[in-house]
Each structure stands twice: as C-alpha cells, then as structure tokens.
Amino acid sequence: MSLRHGLLGLLAEGPASGYDLSRRFQEVLGALWPAQHPKIYAELGRMVDGGLIDIDSHGPRGRKAYRITEAGRAEVRRWLTQVDVDHTVRLEALLRSYFFWLMEPDDLARHLAREAEFYTEQAAIYRAYAERKDAGEFGSTPQVQSMRITIEGGVRVYEALAEWARWAATYKLPAAADGGAPEDGTANSDDG
Amino acid sequence: MSLRHGLLGLLAEGPASGYDLSRRFQEVLGALWPAQHPKIYAELGRMVDGGLIDIDSHGPRGRKAYRITEAGRAEVRRWLTQVDVDHTVRLEALLRSYFFWLMEPDDLARHLAREAEFYTEQAAIYRAYAERKDAGEFGSTPQVQSMRITIEGGVRVYEALAEWARWAATYKLPAAADGGAPEDGTANSDDG
C-alpha cells in the first residue's frame, strides 16, 4: 500500500489538496508510479480517519487542503526505514519479448522500432527535467535533491529499455535471415 | 489482461498443465511478470470456456494438460501485433527515492547499499542465465532466441537500477556532508 506513503511523503513538504497531489503524482512520478484521482481521494479520506493527516483549510470550489500530522510523519518515516522495499516489477514489454518467436520478422522489426522510440522519448523527457533541475530552476532544497535522484532513475531505466529494444532488433533479425537452424532436436522437456 | 496472453504464448510451445505454466512463469518471468497459481488456474478455466485452449490429457494426481486451439493461436498473435503495449511501470524503489530527503543520512546510505546489492544480484542471476543460453545449453530454437531477448532485458533493467543506486549513494551523501561532485560527471551546479 505505497500510495498512502507517497501521499504522506508529498504532504510532508506542506499542505496540499487531493487535486494538487494528483497533479504532483502525475508530473514526475506519472510514468514510474501511476496514481488516479479516485484512489487518491479515497486514501486521503482513510488517512483522515486514521489520524495520519487532517484538514488544513477549505478553499474555493470545495477545495480541501490536508496537513500531515505527527503520526503521519512517523508513519512515512517508518515506511522508509522499516518496511522492506517491494521489488516487484511488471514490464509487459519484457513479457511480450518472450513470445517474439510467434511474430513475423517485419512485424517484430516494426514493433521494436516503436518500442525503442517510445523509451528514448521517455528518457529524453526525464533527461530534460534533470537538466532543468541541474540548472537550478527548482532551487536546491533537500526535496529537490531527492527528486533529482528519482529523475535519474527514470532516465536510466528508460535508457536501458531503449537500448535493449535496439539491441533486440539487431539480435533477432539476423538469426531469422541467416541460417541458425534448430539442429538440436532433443530439446523439449522443461526444467533448465 | 496479459496473463491470459502469456499463458497462451507458453501453450503455443506445446501442451502444459497449470502447474507447469506456473513453474515456467516463475523461472524466467518471475521477477519481470509475477503470476500466482490461483490466477493461472482461474484464467485457464476461462480460456477453456472461451475456446482458446482445450484439455489435452489427464495425468496422475489429477493433472490436466491444456492444448492451445487455433482460436488461441490467433488471439496471441493478435495481441502481439495489434494490441498496444502497456507501458505502465511501477517501481516502488523510485517512488521511495522521491522521499529520501525524509531519511537520516546513514539510514539512507544503508538503504542504498542494500538496494544496489539486490539489483546487482538480480542482474547476475539473469546474466548467468544468458551465459548458459549462449553456451547452447537450451538449444537454439526460436523460442530460446526469444527467451534470450527477455533475459537480456532483465539484465539491462536490473543493471541500470544497480548503477542508479550506487550513483544515488554518491550523489546524495556529499550534499548532506560537505559538497563534492558525483562520479557521474554530469553538471550539478546547484548541488551543495
């Protein structure tokens, strides 16, 4: 249940409304940790009930700003230091790659080209963000330092995937063109 | 709903039981696309109803092997060529990094060290797998070629994360102590 802790972490910087939090999640974390507004509003309600946050102020258009409590601060710190990282990743692109052998070579080539393009673009978005940060556009508070690290992670992961897609294009296609016939025959049983 | 297509893809290699599929998902895809057995059995049931697979044979201990049908083959090919890739990623490690500023410097250092270790280990597991493959241990069928690409993706993603964690350790801590540029060499003018 990390959305809760993500919200608490953002609120640790200062009061914000559900709408604000939704936007901030989108900005940097959007491609790394998606969070839709219904989930956010629901979670905020639950956290008020649990005493982790409370309502700071009411604004125009029914706006409600939330403020983190001491219990909330303690909870986000507990999460950061005590709770094991959930290392689950779920990359559909890599799942698909397991089944590339079912695709026609030129469908596959097109697919990999599009994939490479997508990841390259994502990496560029993050890199541009990093450059704006390094140019001092956001100041140099501890929060911004942390954000810089997150962004760097985005750059590196997307660059890795972009390079992977380009590598895959050169790996698979020659195998389909030039011989490389399956002369093995014995292979079939599972276990490796 | 990619679990369905993953199962179909594996069944395209030949008949298998739910238990087999569960194990095969674990092996290579375990860290890239988790799939628990209850979900697998449920999905197999639904796919039989939908005519994408049917029961191939009954074995000992109530074992049921499933065989892909023509409709199933068509469906997995449709998925591979027609359906847009779901590019959603969800990396808790990067979400957390956004809140590093809330951590004590030595908690953070310990955290990043453990993270680096974990990702390095994962990368090593995949790299070892890749080497066994490249040594010809699994033959060189098209399926194995595809698997090789998946593995390469695993290596690259985990290596990227490992390097990121190591970079982060050199980036953040000098800022807390007394300045000094990160090894990476990229500009960070506003860095303390």
Next chain:
DNA sequence: ACGGGCATGTAAGCGGTTACATGATTCG
C-alpha cells in the same frame, strides 16, 4: 455568457494476492 480547468467524489468491475483447503504420488 460560456468554455476550460479546478475540484471532489461514487460505483462497478477487474486483476491480483494471500490464506485456506485438499488429495495423490513419488522417493528415500
């Protein structure tokens, strides 16, 4: 006055995890 963005929510449904439950077979 009106359109776009601010702002908050509800409800249905899906996909996934965890815990529970059971039994057969093989191997030592």
Next chain:
DNA sequence: CGAATCATGTAACCGCTTACATGCCCGT
C-alpha cells in the same frame, strides 16, 4: 511409512482503473 513435491482449486480481500456524476470559479 513419512516427507516432499506434485497438483488443483476456492474464498476473501485488496488495490487500482474506468466510467459516471456534479458543481464551482476564473478568464475572455
């Protein structure tokens, strides 16, 4: 004979997404 592993499932619950629904306020 007992333990490990094979093998299949159900049920409860959780987290998340999508679609639906509403209304206000600001700028032009």
